[in-house]
Amino acid sequence: MFSPIQYYNWRSRRDGIEYGGRILAMPNGTYTYGAAVSGTPTSVKLSAISSNVVGDYHTHPLVEGYDGENFSGSDIDGYLASALAVAQQFGTMEYSSFLGTPRGVIRMLNSTSANALNPINLRDVAGEKCSCQ
Numbered sequence: 866m867f868s869p870i871q872y873y874n875w876r877s878r879r880d881g882i883e884y885g886g887r888i889l890a891m892p893n894g895t896y897t898y899g900a901a902v903s904g905t906p907t908s909v910k911l912s913a914i915s916s917n918v919v920g921d922y923h924t925h926p927l928v929e930g931y932d933g934e935n936f937s938g939s940d941i942d943g944y945l946a947s948a949l950a951v952a953q954q955f956g957t958m959e960y961s962s963f964l965g966t967p968r969g970v971i972r973m974l975n976s977t978s979a980n981a982l983n984p985i986n987l988r989d990v991a992g993e994k995c996s997c998q
């Protein structure tokens with residue numbers, strides 16, 4: 866599940882823009898992810914939801930004066946809107962948003978967790994050197 870963030874996070878830093886896409890459930894019970902679309906330094910417009918969408922991911926570049934280490938207010942709004950839309954339109958009751966930060970932290974919001982608005986840190990690689998630089 867982390868692979869799209871690992872793939873796009875350093876590209877985000879390199880290009881100074883956000884990348885983001887949807888996470889899809891496969892018929893065999895596994896997950897895959899759609900290719901990312903590129904956004905601006907502080908936003909990305911994700912593709913429309915469909916019947917197999919169960920989440921999304923996006924990455925933040927380092928932008929001065931912008932808290933890239935956390936989900937923004939509009940990130941949380943988008944997560945809630947998507948979670949509601951997949952539930953209403955497709956009966957999908959679990960939705961997750963993953964964020965990759967400039968410091969390499971991966972955070973997750975999950976609609977079925979005890980506190981659906983409290984991000985869970987999945988991986989904190991701050992301090993690790995990236996081979997891409």
Ligand SMILES: [Zn+2]
Nearest residue numbers: 925936937940
């Ligand atoms: Zn964001």
